[in-house]
Amino acid sequence: MxxxxxxxxxxxxxxxxxxxxxxxxxxxxxxxxxxxxxxxxxxxxxxxxxxxxxxxxxxxxxxxxxxxxxxxxxxxxxxxxxxxxxxxxxxxxxxxxxxxxxxxxxxxxxxxxxxxxxxxxxxxxxxxxxxxxxxxxxxxxxxxxxxxxxxxxxxxxxxxxxxxxxxxxxxxIKLARSVFMKGFEALCIEAFLFAKTVGLEKEIMESVSASFGKEPVETMMTRMMCTGAIHAGRRAHEAEEARDLMEAVGIVPTVTNGAIDRLKRMEALGLKEELGGLPPKDMPALYGLWEKKKFV
Amino acid sequence: MxxxxxxxxxxxxxxxxxxxxxxxxxxxxxxxxxxxxxxxxxxxxxxxxxxxxxxxxxxxxxxxxxxxxxxxxxxxxxxxxxxxxxxxxxxxxxxxxxxxxxxxxxxxxxxxxxxxxxxxxxxxxxxxxxxxxxxxxxxxxxxxxxxxxxxxxxxxxxxxxxxxxxxxxxxxIKLARSVFMKGFEALCIEAFLFAKTVGLEKEIMESVSASFGKEPVETMMTRMMCTGAIHAGRRAHEAEEARDLMEAVGIVPTVTNGAIDRLKRMEALGLKEELGGLPPKDMPALYGLWEKKKFV
Structure with a gap:
């Protein structure tokens, strides 16, 4: 023993x-x-x-x-x-x-x-x-x-x-997971700090919960990332408008600025044009594109 | 008509x-x-x-x-x-x-x-x-x-x-929701870009899916944010170690840096000491603390 x-x-x-x-x-x-x-x-x-x-x-x-x-x-x-x-x-x-x-x-x-x-x-x-x-x-x-x-x-x-x-x-594995989990926590804090500040905390919680409840999170994340290959630019712009609104009410958009930068990096891969506006069909296809484009 | x-x-x-x-x-x-x-x-x-x-x-x-x-x-x-x-x-x-x-x-x-x-x-x-x-x-x-x-x-x-x-x-409401949804998309991209780069994309997808599948996302987010009031410092440190690892393999940690900043802002509220190491019991309690501390 x-x-x-x-x-x-x-x-x-x-x-x-x-x-x-x-x-x-x-x-x-x-x-x-x-x-x-x-x-x-x-x-x-x-x-x-x-x-x-x-x-x-x-x-x-x-x-x-x-x-x-x-x-x-x-x-x-x-x-x-x-x-x-x-x-x-x-x-x-x-x-x-x-x-x-x-x-x-x-x-x-x-x-x-x-x-x-x-x-x-x-x-x-x-x-x-x-x-x-x-x-x-x-x-x-x-x-x-x-x-x-x-x-x-x-x-x-x-x-x-x-x-x-x-x-x-x-x-x-734990740290790679931490990128996601700690990032998610920080995102929650920033999003709900903002939502509370503009008096919309209940609406946003309901809306977010509904989005996550519809399907397995893997399905949702896969769709987001694959369509992001062609829509990242538009989404970055929307995030910039959200960022402006956050700043207008005095919240410092730390995660949001990082997200805008990440979406713009995705846009800069030029996949929208290259793929003719059609998203890659699954994560292996997306991974292949990231690798080919040397995405960092 | x-x-x-x-x-x-x-x-x-x-x-x-x-x-x-x-x-x-x-x-x-x-x-x-x-x-x-x-x-x-x-x-x-x-x-x-x-x-x-x-x-x-x-x-x-x-x-x-x-x-x-x-x-x-x-x-x-x-x-x-x-x-x-x-x-x-x-x-x-x-x-x-x-x-x-x-x-x-x-x-x-x-x-x-x-x-x-x-x-x-x-x-x-x-x-x-x-x-x-x-x-x-x-x-x-x-x-x-x-x-x-x-x-x-x-x-x-x-x-x-x-x-x-x-x-x-x-x-x-749409833009406040966008802070969350676009941030989530950017986080997914960065986390899986990193996971793929270190060859752990399957493990991380499985682990993340399992975490989200256990309970309603509202319960999970509420627990994360409330315990974050006292654990944000430790979690920021873990995110920093993850960030170092990302940089070591050449990934630019844009969302992750924003997340570290957000967690450190949370830590700087000094709630760990003030609450004697016990997290606020629900979101209204946390919102009250954020307001009192003028969290931005």
Whole structure:
């Protein structure tokens, strides 16, 4: 039986640790950098660890010594420092699972450092909200330790999907998805800030909901993108009029300006003329055109 | 019985005119600026008019003289010139329906000019794609002629929704909706251009479709925006990592940069601290916070 050590015991570590303990996962321990400080967050970590039934360790070295698997859940800006603090203490029996929201480029670099020391490394990407799903939050994993990690933790309810690829793949998919999801969130904020400002928030919510409810989103997105090949110019112009209206009421059109630029780049491919006004029939056809035109 | 004159006989005029003739709408005529030229587009207009069964007029004056209702469907950049060319010939029996995709500010200005001459004006906003829906394309209408326009044209299948408001309202709703819809299209293009470039287009389409398929889009958007009040900073950081990855493969992150800016503006409201890490419970609560903080 493997024992798990949580490196970083913030919100994610707390919810995952608590859920695993409830599933009967024994020997769970945690270390958080706040434990080595006098700050107010130290007590929060101790309180949470007691509430979750997770033991605490007083150093990274102790955590690594008492754990076969290290699950790193520090904020992404501390990822490299956390990994480097583990490396001197880790050995061939250690499985290091990097579940931070970091760049795949960084994870590839860290994976190499671990590999050079003979330590197995897993690139784990958390694909949903931890407070909502706890230890059952979906995780995509790539790297040479992914199967061992899944074998060890699935019995406790963890939802681990093994991707057939090197470390970096899981994070690359997550970040590519983030372009869409974070962009969508920002777009919602900007659109409804504007709608509220002009007193039309209910109308726009109803109208948008109706548009999304009519068909699968893939169908809708595919049609938008394919017809965009020939209509991007007209749509950019409409977005510019919307932008002018936003500015007239004092909203800064950050996403909207980016959207106008993107639509104009699409228009500049000249596909309207080249295709004689007929949109490409599906995404592979559109991808082919983008590639041929070196769309960026 | 009212007779309808189409001002502008491009794609929209052609499809709407053809559909109305098929519904038995008599006396339909069209004028397009191309008819007064020697260019190649003149023949296209004549061919389309013959195909649609729509008579052509050789001037705006003739069109207005033979029509009770003028439905303007010119490209939005020609809207003002088209309206001004009608005005000298229009009288109190004329109903002018401005269905161009123009700014509500311009439509308000035109409405005043028509009103000053005793001509009824309708701000009409086309809410879907004309080639797909033809004369049945949904139109929102505001202004003092909206009821008369609906009474005259609904018998021929036109789907006219009367909004209780002045000219400008219909266009304002359309443009506020455009912020969302055109932004969404641009986001799709950028996200899938990136996904394709890193070879993950299938994975991202599947993942995005799954996220949208789980619940009504209103629920999803509301949760994103409300939790954004406290998590916008972290999400901006994730979007920045995604942006770095886009740049590393040569994609220009136009929408993504706008999204990062928007999320950082949200973060800068300081709601995370003020709300003690708990998101507002619904959109009205979030709207109240945006208002209080003068979010722009």
């Amino acid at each position: 493997s024992t798990l050590g949580l490196l970083g015991f913030g919100e994610a570590g707390y919810y995952i640790g608590k859920g695993l303990v409830q599933e009967g996962c024994a020997g769970l321990a945690a270390y958080d950098a706040a434990l080595g400080t006098d700050g107010p967050y130290r007590q929060t970590v101790l309180d949470r660890a007691r509430d979750a039934g997770v033991a605490t360790r007083s150093s990274v070295a102790e955590l690594v010594a008492s754990s076969d698997i290290i699950l790193c859940l520090v904020p992404s800006q501390h990822n490299e420092a956390a990994a480097m603090s583990v490396l001197p203490h880790a050995g061939s029996k250690t499985l290091y699972v990097d579940a931070t929201s970091s760049s795949p480029l960084l994870k590839e670099r860290l994976a190499k450092a671990f590999k050079d020391k003979g330590v197995r490394y897993v690139d784990a990407a958390i694909m949903s909200a931890v407070p909502a799903d706890g230890h059952r939050v979906p995780m995509n994993c790539s790297g040479d330790g992914a199967v061992a990690f899944a074998d060890a933790m699935r019995p406790y309810g963890m939802r681990i999907t093994i991707l057939d690829g090197d470390p970096g793949l899981a994070s690359r | 009212s007779t309808l004159g189409l001002l502008g006989f491009g794609e929209a005029g052609y499809y709407i005119g053809k559909g109305l003739v098929q519904e038995g709408c008599a006396g339909l005529a069209a004028y397009d600026a191309a008819l007064g030229t020697d260019g190649p587009y003149r023949q296209t207009v004549l061919d389309r008019a013959r195909d649609a069964g729509v008579a052509t007029r050789s001037s705006v004056a003739e069109l207005v003289a033979s029509s009770d209702i003028i439905l303007c469907l010119v490209p939005s950049q020609h809207n003002e010139a088209a309206a001004m060319s009608v005005l000298p010939h229009a009288g109190s029996k004329t109903l002018y329906v401005d269905a161009t995709s123009s700014s509500p500010l311009l439509k308000e200005r035109l409405a005043k000019a028509f009103k000053d001459k005793g001509v009824r004006y309708v701000d009409a906003a086309i809410m879907s794609a004309v080639p797909a829906d033809g004369h049945r394309v949904p139109m929102n209408c505001s202004g003092d002629g909206a009821v008369a326009f609906a009474d005259a044209m609904r018998p021929y299948g036109m789907r006219i929704t009367i909004l209780d408001g002045d000219p400008g309202l219909a266009s304002r």
